[in-house]
Amino acid sequence: MVTRRKGLGHSLKDILKNDLTAEELDKFMNGYNKTIYIIGAGGHGKVVADIAKKNGYKKIYFLDDSTKGQLGTYSIVGTTDDIDEIHQREKDADFFIAIGNNEIREKVFKKLKERDIKLPILIHPSAVIDETVEIGEGTVFVANAVINAGTKVGKNCIINTSASVDHDCIVEDCVHVSPGVHIAGGVHIGKRTWVGIGSSVINNINIYDDVIVGAGTTIIKHIERPGKYVGMPLRRLDQ
C-alpha cells in the first residue's frame, strides 16, 4: 500500500504559487513526459486512457491480446507478449491494466509483478479522496468517485464512475466497485469481488472473496461464501 497521492491534474498556477510539495512537483513533471501502455483496448480502456491523459501522460498506447489497429485515436501496438520487449526498450514507460474482468486483471497484474514492474495509481481529477486513504498500485478512480477517511483500497482495483466508499472500509486487491455503488462505513470487500452497478452495502458488512453482487442489490447481511448474489431478500444464483 502507498499513501494516497494526488492525481497529476495540477495547473501551472499551482506550480507558480508554489503550492505543490517536491514529491508532487516531481510526479507532475515526470507525468508530463511519460508514456503509458494500457493493457485492454475495450470500453474501460477508453475511460482509463482519458484519466491517464488528465493525469499528464503524453504518449498513450494500448496492448490487447485480441484486438489490433486503433481504439479511437489511440494505437493498439501489441499484445501482452510484448511487455518484456517494451519494458526493456522503454524503462520509464508505465503499464496499466484496464480489464474489467477481475480474474483476468489479476492474471495480467501477476505477470507484471513477476517482472518487477510497478504500476501507477490513476485518479480522475473529479474524484474526491480523503488524504488518509491508502491505495495500492494499479488502482483507478473514475470520475466522481468518493473515498472517505480511513479507508484502504487495495492493488489493481477499479473504483468506477460516481461510486462511493465511505469511512474505514477495506477494499481488497482486484475488486471492481461498479458505477453508482454506495458502500457505507466499515465494510470489508474481499479479493476479486465485483459489486454490480447501483448496489448499496450497509455499514459494517463483510463481503467474501470472489463474490459477484448483482446490479441494484442492497446488501444488509454478511456474504460469507463466494458466488453470485442478487435480489431482496438476497439469494445466491449459482448453487
Ligand SMILES: CC(=O)SCCNC(=O)CCNC(=O)[C@H](O)C(C)(C)COP(=O)(O)OP(=O)(O)OC[C@H]1O[C@@H](n2cnc3c(N)ncnc32)[C@H](O)[C@@H]1OP(=O)(O)O
Ligand atoms: C462501466 C460498466 O459498464 S461497469 C459494468 C456494470 N455492470 C454490472 O454491474 C452488471 C452486473 N451483473 C448482473 O447484475 C448480472 O445480472 C449477474 C452477474 C448478477 C447475473 O448474471 P447471469 O449469471 O447471466 O444471470 P441471468 O441473467 O441468467 O439471471 C439469472 C436469474 O437471476 C435474476 N437476476 C440477474 N441479475 C439480477 C439482479 N441484478 N437483480 C435481481 N435479479 C437478477 C434473473 O432475473 C434470473 O432470474 P430467474 O432465474 O428467476 O429468471
